[in-house]
Amino acid sequence: MLFEPIGETLTFRLIEHVNQCRLIIVGSERVDDLPTVVSPTREIQMNFRAELAGRCVSLFSSFAVIIVLLTYIYMRYKERLPGIFQYSFLFGKRKPTFDSRFEVLRLPKSWFRYFYLVGVISTSIMMFVESRVTHPHLTVLLSLGLFLTHLVRRFYETVFVSRFGRNQMSVTHFVLGLFFYCTVPIALHGSRTEAVSRGPLGITFSAFQIAALQYSQHVVCRQLADLRKPGSGKPNESVNSKYFIPTGSMFQHITCPHYLFEIALYLSLHWLLTTRWTLFSHIVLFVFANQICSAWVTHSWYQEQFPEWAKERYALVPYVF
Structure with a gap:
């Protein structure tokens, strides 16, 4: 003794x-x-869960590479690609060449709302988990809270603002989207080791920056929704099935401002957490690749459908891309 x-x-x-x-x-x-x-058994269980969560999050770096490769293949071969590829990859404006065998793989694009509903639930749970640890990290709690406001806003927009018409997405997009919004709050919480402690100035700057990005994205969402607004002088059938040129705001310079704001929002969250590589970096890399590829595909569609309008605009970043 x-x-x-x-x-x-x-x-x-x-x-x-x-x-x-x-x-x-x-x-x-x-x-x-x-x-x-902590008992050895309990410690092993905790380490295993942390390792499993880390591996799930790190998958999104691989997904980013896969998306870039698939987008390059599509942009090179387009309609010459097999039907199964088109039905699994394309969504929104880009429609696959019709093949009744693969119609089962298509879902309404309005189901995007379920992404954000799942995200609201998973982020709320992770905020509760972070608040219950012995020493909650203020920066992590703030990043989770700001991300939650983004999810609530997007859920509201997909239910009450956006008009999807007959647009569709693939089962692949739906499953990946659900997985993504379950994983993002885990990545934010898992970055607490590298997260820095921001002072009042840094916190205020981040909050206003993310609020401004969310407002800008909401403006774009309403602009796109107004293109299909009933009673705008367009036949109902035309409103649901056709596409119209967006104008005003950032659409004067680029064709996909909503994708640009999405990238900026995730980069802002990363800066709030830390400037070092962390678990959340895998998420940012995926968002970066996904939004750039989506802008590439969408801009090429505008070039085909509205060439005069598209040639005066960039896809994502003015004077760059």
Whole structure:
């Protein structure tokens, strides 16, 4: 036995060791001062869960590479590609060459709302988890909270603002989207080790920056929705099945401002957390690749359908791309 008296108080604590049959008596003024001892089995379980979560998040770096390769293949061969490829890859404006065998792989694009609903639930759970740890990280909590506002807004837009017409997406997009919005809050929470402590100025700057990006993205969403607004002088059939040229705001310079704002939002969240590589970096890399490729495909569609309008605009970044 080992005695370490502090002052006139002596407290004894029994710590069980699985591989050693011994007692350690520790002296302290308060029991709360003693370190919490986690059993080896519990520690193994916690490490396994953390490792599994990390591997799930890191998959999105691989997905980013795959999306770039698939987009390059599509842009090179387009309608010459097999039907299964088109039905699994294309969504929105780009429609696959009709093949009844693969129609089962198509879902309404309005189901985007389920992405954000799942994201709201998973992010709320992760905020609760972060708030219950011994020392909650303010920066992580703030990033989760800001991301939650983004998800709530997008859910509102997909239910009450956006008009999808007959646009569709593939089962592949749907499954990947659900997985993505389950994983993002895990990545934010898992970045707490590298997360920095921002001062009032940094927190205020990030909050206003992300709020401005969300407002800008909402403006674009309403502009696109107004193109299909009933009573705009267009036949209902035309509103649901045809596409119209967006004008005003950022559409004066680029064809896909909503994709640009999405990239900027995730980059802002990353800056709020840290400037170092962290678990959330895999998510940002995926968003970067996905939005750039989506802009590439969408801009090429505009070039085919509205060549005069598209040739005066860039796809994503003015004077760059």
